Amino acid sequence: MSGGSYYVPANSRWPILGSLALGAMMAGIGIKLVYNTGAPLLVIGLLCVICVMGFWFRDVIHESMGGLYDAQMDRSFRWGMGWFIFSEVMFFAAFFGALFYVRTFTIPWLGGEGAKGVSALLWPEFVPQWPLLNPPDASVAGPSSVLSPWQLPLVNTLILVTSSITLTVAHEALKLGYRQTCRNWLAGTVLLGICFILIQGVEYYEAYHHYGITLEAGIFGATFFILTGFHGLHVIIGTLILASMLVRIIKGHFTNGHHFGFEASCWYWHFVDVVWVGLFIFVYVF
């Protein structure tokens, strides 16, 4: 409930500059994809988005360290971050939903199963199976084989689960006031994040060059890359967030009682970790 000291910021130029930058970036992406030109607009837009985020966060950090934020403001940030993560959950839910739908309904129906299996008439030779190595139409080349979950994906699972543990240790250390310890464990977490990204890169290389798993390789490639791709993007963003938290720890921005920026980063990282566990089970193992 309101206590009468809620901080209402003065006017800020970052919101409108941010939306213009994002608009430039979106227009740049569109021009690049449709007309295969306009890369400069894309790059400038992206750089502006990053700059605006930097300046905006700088303002927030200054206000926070200036003691302008009361406990109620802290709760606003908590609700905000919590619901943002919920929106991310729903974003991934769309892709998981697509995967489950295709595996449960589309592939069997294409194979002629059930009352709706009439689409089997189009491709009578089609053999329904998952992972789908031979898409219905000859114009789409499927993957030659699929990645074993018990090699790189397992290693990555262990890395990401470990990173969640090291991050929790860092958080607990911060809560007890051991900034040095927190810094070290957080640095370890960032390192694990980087390892994950590198290994995922290697896996993508192998998928493309040795297994024939490409974006064009039918529904298996499509679901594989959209799920692991967006997850990988989130790991990259999460690692950047944690790296900036590392800088802030070193600069002494956080105290044991006042560090929601750090805590929000932890929430985000754990969310990314949980998504990976889901991916490992439903994309790689089963």
Add this chain to the structure above:
Amino acid sequence: MAPKLPPQHSLQHSSSAVAGGQSQEGQSHYPHAAQPKGLMRWLLTTNHKEIGSLYLIFSLTMFFVGGIFALVVRAELFQPGLQLVEPEFFNQMTTMHGLIMVFAAVMPAFTGLANWMIPLQIGAPDMALPRLNNFSFWLLPVAFTLLLSTLFMPGGGPNFGWTFYAPLSTTYAPASTTFFILALHMAGISSILGAINIIATILNMRAPGMRMMDMPLFVWTWLITAFLLIAVMPVLAGVITMMLMDINFGTSFFDAAGGGDPVLFQHLFWFFGHPEVYIMILPAFGIVSAIIPTFARKPLFGYASMVYATGAIALLSFLVWAHHMFIVGLPLTAELFFMYSTMLIAVPTGVKVFNWVTTLFRGSISFEPPMLFALAFVVLFTIGGFSGLMLAIAPADFQYHDTYFVVAHFHYVLVPGAIFAIMAGVYYWLPKWTGHYPNERLAQCHFWCSIIGVNLTFFPMHFAGLAGMPRRIPDYALQFADFNLLSSIGAFFFGASQLLFVLVVVLCVRGGQKAPAKAWEGAVDLEWSVPSPAPLHTFETPPVFHRAQSHD
């Protein structure tokens, strides 16, 4: 830890905290030097009232843009045969009309009302995250500039209907579809961030003593709407991302040749799309639930049941999406499940309608413009609800699907539903915003023209649809000519009468009969305790909420 460099505004803040007190003086607590004038004031603002006004002005502008697209459609359909526009352009107009009205007119109007009224109704100094609030708004003009620019691109703008079903929107789509996807991404980000802000505000910023069950219903319905937005806008983002991949990167999400499925698109789209239609109507329920008790001079018949009915509608909205897809080839179990779950929604909706009617029963009713629109809402929205019930019956829907009956149905719930409620809300709160009452005669005139126009436009569509006229086609068989003639005349009449609305609003901003703090005799909520016009900053010191103001 000692702050290394206290930012500039810390002083301003502490002074305002010391001065406290909410009144017209509120403004003076903020140094004018920091308050840019002119254009920059609007571009850089973090004030919920200014951002609310920006949303409302943007929405009204887009209402006319989308309206002009609709009039192009109605002009072409004035008589059988192709006379005014090419079929390709006709398709772009139907598509853009839908997209603009849904994403740029109705949704931002409700967000604008939320920005203005939620902090005032719960006694908060502003939205929880004011800068984010401004970002949410400014994404919209950028997004819709990008969307409208597709009309001028080679191959034209989106032409596949506002539902953009694959493969029409992927394999057979114009080149500009990629821009359409990116614009929709930006609008989606705006909605999600706006919804996060609203939820944080409602959960965290209520005046001391105000429990959840003390909140005005507009706040309750927006809380639930914001939850729906956060739950389904990311799914829209997901599905348009898959489209983007299919179009530009050779994936086969919606292509059976690669093992994908066009029906998958429809499932994902309507998982977003059905809650989306409740996103456009729940805040309308909230507005009407504020206006009817005010002008019937009675408390709402059942406050708690209204809250629970809203929650029930929101939860059910996640379980009914495939009723848009009855003829796509669903298994029989799915047809039955989605048919019955859809009909179930009639129960909480009925609770609401009975609630409004019983509130009116034996009330001391007066018919000011907000009340006229609210009463029209109750009657005409209910007609839209009944035709929805007809469409929910799967075997009957096999006949109605993709006919003008569907067009009639959703225009009845959106135009005399959502848009009438928005107008009711505007007339209701204009005295609070401007300090003046809207011109009664002109507003009455606007109301009667609107209600005649709406019914003349959309009622004949029921008959055209039942007789078999398909939607989204620029030409039609001769037997539909009379119905279409009436619809087109009604559409132009309705469109023209909205100019009256602009006139009333402009006149009201410039002057008119002065309104007191409590502008309507029967109004009870917290917003009526601040002066009219509401000063720029209100409730800097939270008001003490008295149970007497409570709804139960």
